[in-house]
Amino acid sequence: MIVVTGATGNVGRPLTRALAEAGRQVTAVSRHAAAAPDGVRHVVADLSEPAGLEPALAGAKALFLLLSGDLHATGARPADIIDRAAAGGVRRVVLLSSQGVATRPFGTTRLAIRAVEDSLRDSGMDWAILRPGGFASNALWWAESVRTRRVVAAPFGDVGLPIIDPADIAEVAAACLLDDRHTGGVYELTGPELITPRGQADAIAAALGSPVRFDDLTRGEAKAAMTRSLPAELADDTLDILGSPNPAELRVSPDVQRILGRAPRPFADWAARNLAAFR
Numbered sequence: 001m002i003v004v005t006g007a008t009g010n011v012g013r014p015l016t017r018a019l020a021e022a023g024r025q026v027t028a029v030s031r032h033a034a035a036a037p038d039g040v041r042h043v044v045a046d047l048s049e050p051a052g053l054e055p056a057l058a059g060a061k062a063l064f065l066l067l068s069g070d071l072h073a074t075g076a077r078p079a080d081i082i083d084r085a086a087a088g089g090v091r092r093v094v095l096l097s098s099q100g101v102a103t104r105p106f107g108t109t110r111l112a113i114r115a116v117e118d119s120l121r122d123s124g125m126d127w128a129i130l131r132p133g134g135f136a137s138n139a140l141w142w143a144e145s146v147r148t149r150r151v152v153a154a155p156f157g158d159v160g161l162p163i164i165d166p167a168d169i170a171e172v173a174a175a176c177l178l179d180d181r182h183t184g185g186v187y188e189l190t191g192p193e194l195i196t197p198r199g200q201a202d203a204i205a206a207a208l209g210s211p212v213r214f215d216d217l218t219r220g221e222a223k224a225a226m227t228r229s230l231p232a233e234l235a236d237d238t239l240d241i242l243g244s245p246n247p248a249e250l251r252v253s254p255d256v257q258r259i260l261g262r263a264p265r266p267f268a269d270w271a272a273r274n275l276a277a278f279r
Contacts, residue, residue, distance in 0.1 A: 006066035160194030
């Protein structure tokens with residue numbers, strides 16, 4: 001049995017489907033009830049309360065652990081999940097961490113994530129750690145404005161980053177869960193090339209077959225929008241990366257190619273597959 005946390009998200013959903021299609025027994029975990037692929041057991045659990053995960057972990061031999069926002073809340077103890085998994089007989093954990101653990105290691109959130117990584121390394125279980133950069137699916141922030149006004153509004157319009165398709169993260173996670181060769185690996189996951197927000201808007205327009213205007217926001221305007229749903233510290237941290245990426249954040253990693261035997265998907269591929277969100 002393989003347990004997938006965050007199973008309704010941009011990574012967890014395709015990962016759950018891929019594991020089920022590979023003939024594996026899967027338990028999908030999410031905070032709210034949701035439909036699951038045929039043959040997949042679904043368990044509702046809040047990862048900020050690790051005891052609630054025990055029914056999902058019963059009989060499990062592997063765990064995909066996604067460090068969701070809940071696990072960064074005050075009082076949350078994500079390392080407890082690793083302890084409970086080890087005590088319950090789980091033998092392998094694939095942890096979805098963050099590129100920032102290496103590229104910006106001293107922020108509060110990064111230190112907390114690194115502590116979880118360290119707990120996993122010390123757990124006695126087999127493990128692999130995935131450190132993706134920015135997600136292509138963050139472009140869904142623009143879905144409503146594209147649908148209603150054919151506008152993408154974002155800061156730092158001409159600053160590119162090698163953002164990654166979550167479907168590629170899911171495929172890498174599946175490989176790490178199923179293949180012993182990846183045990184003990186720490187993998188940096190990026191897309192195949194740098195792409196700017198303006199370039200993303202152009203790719204969405206090409207997929208739609210309709211022009212999309214790009215509005216370049218100031219940092220202050222972007223922060224005001226972001227802090228409606230994010231803590232100010234996290235908004236500033238994100239804007240620092242988007243506006244002034246360091247050389248490590250600009251690097252295109254070979255790790256997707258190394259694990260999957262193919263290049264990571266470009267943003268245009270993600271936009272075409274997710275076109276319905278922007279129509």
